[in-house]
Amino acid sequence: MGFIVFLLKRILGLVPTFLGITLISFFVMHLAPGEPMSLQADFNPKMTPEMRQRLRAQYGLDKPLYVQYAKWLKGLVQLDLGRSFSPDRRKVWDKIRERLPVTILINVLSMLLILAVSIPLGVRAAVWENSLFDQVTTVLVFLAYAAPAFWVALLLMLLFGIEWNLLPVSGLHSLMGYEQMSLFEKVLDWSKHLILPVFVSAIGGLAGFSRYTRSSMLEVLRQDYITTARAKGLPERVVIYRHALRNALLPLITIMGLSIPGLIGGSVIFESIFAIPGVGQLMWSAVMARDYPVLMGNLVIVAILTLLGNLLADIGYAAVDPRIRTGLQEQE
Amino acid sequence: METALSSTPIREEKRWQKTLLDLCSNPLTISGLVIVGILVFTALFAPVLAPYDPQEIDTFHILEAPSSAHLLGTDGLGRDCLSRLIFGARISLLVGFVAVGIATAVGTVLGALAGYYGRWVDSLIMRFVDIMLCFPTIFLIMAVIAFLEPSIWNIMIVIGLTGWMGVARLVRAEFLSLKKRDFVLASRICGASDLQIVFGEILPNAIAPILVSATLGVGGAILTESALSFLGIGVQPPTPSWGNMLTEGKDNLEIAWWLSVFPGLAILVTVLGYNLLGEGLRDFFDPRKKR
Numbered sequence A: 001m002g003f004i005v006f007l008l009k010r011i012l013g014l015v016p017t018f019l020g021i022t023l024i025s026f027f028v029m030h031l032a033p034g035e036p037m038s039l040q041a042d043f044n045p046k047m048t049p050e051m052r053q054r055l056r057a058q059y060g061l062d063k064p065l066y067v068q069y070a071k072w073l074k075g076l077v078q079l080d081l082g083r084s085f086s087p088d089r090r091k092v093w094d095k096i097r098e099r100l101p102v103t104i105l106i107n108v109l110s111m112l113l114i115l116a117v118s119i120p121l122g123v124r125a126a127v128w129e130n131s132l133f134d135q136v137t138t139v140l141v142f143l144a145y146a147a148p149a150f151w152v153a154l155l156l157m158l159l160f161g162i163e164w165n166l167l168p169v170s171g172l173h174s175l176m177g178y179e180q181m182s183l184f185e186k187v188l189d190w191s192k193h194l195i196l197p198v199f200v201s202a203i204g205g206l207a208g209f210s211r212y213t214r215s216s217m218l219e220v221l222r223q224d225y226i227t228t229a230r231a232k233g234l235p236e237r238v239v240i241y242r243h244a245l246r247n248a249l250l251p252l253i254t255i256m257g258l259s260i261p262g263l264i265g266g267s268v269i270f271e272s273i274f275a276i277p278g279v280g281q282l283m284w285s286a287v288m289a290r291d292y293p294v295l296m297g298n299l300v301i302v303a304i305l306t307l308l309g310n311l312l313a314d315i316g317y318a319a320v321d322p323r324i325r326t327g328l329q330e331q332e
Numbered sequence B: 001m002e003t004a005l006s007s008t009p010i011r012e013e014k015r016w017q018k019t020l021l022d023l024c025s026n027p028l029t030i031s032g033l034v035i036v037g038i039l040v041f042t043a044l045f046a047p048v049l050a051p052y053d054p055q056e057i058d059t060f061h062i063l064e065a066p067s068s069a070h071l072l073g074t075d076g077l078g079r080d081c082l083s084r085l086i087f088g089a090r091i092s093l094l095v096g097f098v099a100v101g102i103a104t105a106v107g108t109v110l111g112a113l114a115g116y117y118g119r120w121v122d123s124l125i126m127r128f129v130d131i132m133l134c135f136p137t138i139f140l141i142m143a144v145i146a147f148l149e150p151s152i153w154n155i156m157i158v159i160g161l162t163g164w165m166g167v168a169r170l171v172r173a174e175f176l177s178l179k180k181r182d183f184v185l186a187s188r189i190c191g192a193s194d195l196q197i198v199f200g201e202i203l204p205n206a207i208a209p210i211l212v213s214a215t216l217g218v219g220g221a222i223l224t225e226s227a228l229s230f231l232g233i234g235v236q237p238p239t240p241s242w243g244n245m246l247t248e249g250k251d252n253l254e255i256a257w258w259l260s261v262f263p264g265l266a267i268l269v270t271v272l273g274y275n276l277l278g279e280g281l282r283d284f285f286d287p288r289k290k291r
Helices: A004-030 A038-044 A049-059 A065-077 A092-127 A132-147 A149-163 A181-219 A224-231 A238-274 A279-289 A290-318 B002-024 B027-044 B081-117 B119-134 B138-143 B153-162 B165-178 B182-189 B196-206 B207-230 B240-249 B256-284
Strands: none
Touching: A004 A065, A004 A290, A004 B138, A049 A092, A065 B256, A092 A132, A092 A181, A092 A238, A092 A279, A092 A290, A132 A181, A132 B256, A149 A181, A149 A238, A149 B207, A149 B240, A149 B256, A181 A238, A224 A238, A224 A290, A224 B002, A238 A279, A238 A290, A238 B119, A238 B138, A279 A290, A290 B119, A290 B138, B002 B027, B002 B153, B002 B256, B027 B081, B027 B256, B081 B153, B081 B165, B081 B196, B081 B207, B081 B240, B081 B256, B119 B165, B138 B153, B138 B207, B165 B207, B182 B196, B196 B207, B207 B240, B207 B256, B240 B256
């Protein structure tokens, strides 16, 4: 019961944040010097003041701001984000929808990679505090924090793609002969193309999560119940993985939620380097072409995805923390 | 009374010496300081240090590998990479200071307001922080940049205005705990105004964590600028920035490895320097780690 109440409260709490996200996006859109449509109009030599006025009316730009906002919001709820300024004039939502799965796939894969590598790493570093292993991990973490992801991507392309010719460096699958491949070969082909992008997008997270796991573990290992567990003669493995790690992982769930925007933001970089047709690449080309409807649609959709990701993290937290699960203690 | 007065300056000086000694006893801090020092020096004396004009095109020496004439090789227009790298340090230094300066100022003011006044001011500001944190920073920056001229100054301002949320949370937390202390109460009883209490009493006591987070923020700002410049929406050529030098590296990846390796290394070392300095300062200010 407590869990359901908690969930409802959380979801209700998202409403003002959601409205805030749309307000900020709408505000950014109206930062445009002149108007979003002035670009179109300026390039048309036959544009007369009357036509401009008609165009303004057609886009609803002659109405007061709050009416425009309400109209835009109504469109957003129905996933109607307007049409792209690019010559194809396609619906913005269609453009985003066909690119979302790729971006989500890569981000989920890199999140899995981050968890699979950094948690064991962080646990070992904490258990063997100040050992050589701990020190080497710390140095690696510092380097990973400071290395620009796009530069690492370039170096990996240089080594794996060009020097050793081991991995493909662009696109999601081979262009030649892809149609003739069997299902297994297709999966293999995709995997080979995804290795570098997934690794590059995971670097920052790998460093962050190893560090958080380590400090969270150190904190937990100092607790009395760990001493108790050891004192009653439990094997070290059980103490570390069952008693300590479970508690150390709790704060990590929140951090996972918080790291989602950074992860998605990274898509812009690796998608443009590895020529992957995802949301990040769409965003980049929209900026280059000043395609404002696509730009704003992207911004809003990505922020809403982040919001949902945070909600998932909250639910995950509540599901593993008995204090919240049973409603004994409210968060915050 | 006399002796007490006369001894104060000496004690003060000794305390400073000890502080400096403490700060310098940490190898992390030292290496950070050295790296940042080199960056500042390079940026300030770029025209003296650079062997060539960074924008001088030399069509007879295009894409030459590192040699004694051009230590780090030349780029697609025959420009000397070392000279461009040296001038690029100016962009990194500037971006770090300006962007983080803006972020720290905005974050400190909003965090102080939220922490000091509490109630609806707090809820409003913190809700705003939550909303801003939902946007992937780079998406937000790109959306704003699309409307502006991609100049260095616009980039720095936008990076600053999208990076203040962490500072705001930090300052708010500091204010929440500090405003209940006795010395704040005392100055309120003495009739100090809100402004005096916030800036004269509480803020000076919250400087240490703000300084640490600002130092650590510089690295992030430099990384963001280089990524934007790399994507072609940051510092525009021909002005050399480490990020836009890497764009050229990417375009010539198969024939000129040196164009990709060195600018990235420069970014790595610089960001590492700021991060080390920040960590060193954090340890230094942490009372639990006091020797």
